[in-house]
Amino acid sequence: MEQFSQVLLLFVSTVLINNFILVRFLGICPFLGVSKQVETAFSMGLATTFVMTLTAASTWLINTFILEAFNLPFLQYVSFIIVIASLVQFVEMFIRKTSPVLYKALGIFLPLITTNCAILGLALLIPLNGYNFISSVVFGFGAGVGFTLAIVLMAGLREGLQFGDVPESLKGVPITLIIAGIMAMAFMGFSGLISM
Amino acid sequence: MDSIYIYSLISMGGLAALLAAGLGFAATKFQVEQDPRIDQVEEVLPSANCGACGYAGCASFAEAVVKGDAPVNGCPVGGETVAKNVADILGTEAGKSDQEVAQLLCGGGNKETRQKGKYQGIKTCNAANTVNGGTKLCEYSCMGFGDCEAVCPFDAITMSENGLPIIDPEKCTACGKCVTECPKNIILLAPLSAQNHIRCSSHSPGKEVRKICEVGCIGCGICVRTCPVDAIEMQDNLAVIDYDKCVNCGLCAEKCPTGTIEFNGKLIEHVEINDKCVGCTLCAKACPVDAISGELKEQHEIDQEKCIQCGLCYEACNVDAVDLEYK
Numbered sequence: 009m010e011q012f013s014q015v016l017l018l019f020v021s022t023v024l025i026n027n028f029i030l031v032r033f034l035g036i037c038p039f040l041g042v043s044k045q046v047e048t049a050f051s052m053g054l055a056t057t058f059v060m061t062l063t064a065a066s067t068w069l070i071n072t073f074i075l076e077a078f079n080l081p082f083l084q085y086v087s088f089i090i091v092i093a094s095l096v097q098f099v100e101m102f103i104r105k106t107s108p109v110l111y112k113a114l115g116i117f118l119p120l121i122t123t124n125c126a127i128l129g130l131a132l133l134i135p136l137n138g139y140n141f142i143s144s145v146v147f148g149f150g151a152g153v154g155f156t157l158a159i160v161l162m163a164g165l166r167e168g169l170q171f172g173d174v175p176e177s178l179k180g181v182p183i184t185l186i187i188a189g190i191m192a193m194a195f196m197g198f199s200g201l202i203s204m
Numbered sequence: 205m206d207s208i209y210i211y212s213l214i215s216m217g218g219l220a221a222l223l224a225a226g227l228g229f230a231a232t233k234f235q236v237e238q239d240p241r242i243d244q245v246e247e248v249l250p251s252a253n254c255g256a257c258g259y260a261g262c263a264s265f266a267e268a269v270v271k272g273d274a275p276v277n278g279c280p281v282g283g284e285t286v287a288k289n290v291a292d293i294l295g296t297e298a299g300k301s302d303q304e305v306a307q308l309l310c311g312g313g314n315k316e317t318r319q320k321g322k323y324q325g326i327k328t329c330n331a332a333n334t335v336n337g338g339t340k341l342c343e344y345s346c347m348g349f350g351d352c353e354a355v356c357p358f359d360a361i362t363m364s365e366n367g368l369p370i371i372d373p374e375k376c377t378a379c380g381k382c383v384t385e386c387p388k389n390i391i392l393l394a395p396l397s398a399q400n401h402i403r404c405s406s407h408s409p410g411k412e413v414r415k416i417c418e419v420g421c422i423g424c425g426i427c428v429r430t431c432p433v434d435a436i437e438m439q440d441n442l443a444v445i446d447y448d449k450c451v452n453c454g455l456c457a458e459k460c461p462t463g464t465i466e467f468n469g470k471l472i473e474h475v476e477i478n479d480k481c482v483g484c485t486l487c488a489k490a491c492p493v494d495a496i497s498g499e500l501k502e503q504h505e506i507d508q509e510k511c512i513q514c515g516l517c518y519e520a521c522n523v524d525a526v527d528l529e530y531k
Contacts, residue, residue: 046520063422067448070219074215077216078208078211078212078215079208079211080208080211080212080215082210083215083216086216087215087216090216090219090220090223091219091223094223094224094226094227097227097230098226098227098230099232101230101231102234104234105234105235105236114334174399189423
């Protein structure tokens with residue numbers, strides 16, 4: 009039971025308190041690029057969540073059973089990048105087959121998940137924090153959910169903003185960055201929620 | 205300490221091999237069938253994925269080109285060579301009939317058309333057109349300053365000494381830039397296979413045209429009456445050809461009193477039905493002048509006095525029973 013609450017706490021803390029986008033500032037590129045429509049933003053979030061969860065699981069396995077077992081921690085970056093790249097390729101093929109519309113909507117950002125620093129950051133944080141397998145998967149899933157939450161919130165705001173009276177000089181990316189900053193400050197309010 | 209190398213090699217190599225196998229399996233399992241031309245086009249693109257074309261990357265640009273949403277020369281990075289390669293891929297696949305080429309609908313060069321004066325302003329058609337519509341008396345004619353030559357990204361247009369653009373059909377990709385650039389709107393895209401072109405855009409009455417241009421359409425309507433398939437129509441004193449209907453027989457060009465209609469194909473001299481005829485009556489139905497007679501399932505014959513040598517029966521025949529002799 010204690011372990012369960014531990015895992016739940018980890019999940020909540022990853023989604024809200026240590027949100028990858030708004031607190032750790034990882035994965036800003038798709039956060040700004042694909043947050044124009046709630047629908048595509050949500051799909052992007054789902055794809056990223058999927059990749060993040062699989063990455064967390066596979067990197068933990070690789071790190072524990074290959075890198076640590078043979079004392080090769082210096083290969084972390086290389087191996088993680090290979091794993092992430094292949095996973096993204098796989099997700100791309102999968103989405104292309106199952107939902108061509110979604111494939112089109114995500115466009116270039118789908119292959120760009122490969123170079124999304126949030127994913128590599130996640131993979132590197134797992135050995136750093138010393139999570140076990142279950143915690144790693146939850147951590148990865150939580151990171152994805154947090155990413156989805158932030159990007160969907162942002163997309164909702166930007167959709168509303170299309171009809172707003174934005175000064176000429178702030179239109180487009182500037183106002184988006186300002187919103188991101190305000191959202192990040194708002195998320196700081198969660199920091200006292202759990203002490204871990 | 206050599207073991208560390210071996211372990212690294214084995215673990216990384218094994219990992220890569222495993223993932224490669226997995227991806228290879230997924231690639232066949234999740235394969236999406238798509239137009240093979242998309243891959244071909246993507247191959248000749250620069251693969252910079254820069255997005256300068258307005259699409260998300262080279263792959264989506266390739267898809268749009270094949271679909272026809274994007275122009276073949278839409279890749280600013282690749283420039284001419286890439287555009288040519290893309291055009292080659294699409295051109296050969298699309299077949300000749302779908303390929304288009306720019307055609308100038310004016311035959312009045314400096315020799316044929318009378319001039320009203322000299323123009324000494326900026327030497328572009330657009331500038332001259334805003335001043336007084338060019339130097340020629342015909343307000344519909346080509347002004348000859350070569351705006352189309354300048355705008356053509358494929359060097360397919362050169363200005364002749366007579367002051368008319370010559371369009372090289374080999375180089376022309378039918379991008380349509382000259383069509384939009386021309387202030388007189390006398391360039392249009394016509395099918396590459398079309399051999400008949402009415403090289404005049406003048407809507408002036410025949411009397412006026414006769415005074416100012418040797419090769420202008422005088423609106424006599426002979427071509428309209430000659431055409432066996434009703435492909436030519438008079439629109440405000442000007443004969444206009446419908447390339448979809450035209451069968452390239454060349455009869456109109458032969459009859460045209462002013463030589464306005466150009467014909468590049470071969471004229472038919474004699475048509476004969478040989479013994480391959482199965483009597484399907486297709487040719488008789490196709491003949492515009494009812495020159496073919498014959499019973500069903502018996503060999504048909506052509507009444508040479510009625511025959512106008514249009515070649516429609518040749519097109520209609522499915523069994524190669526119509527022989528054409530060209531002049």
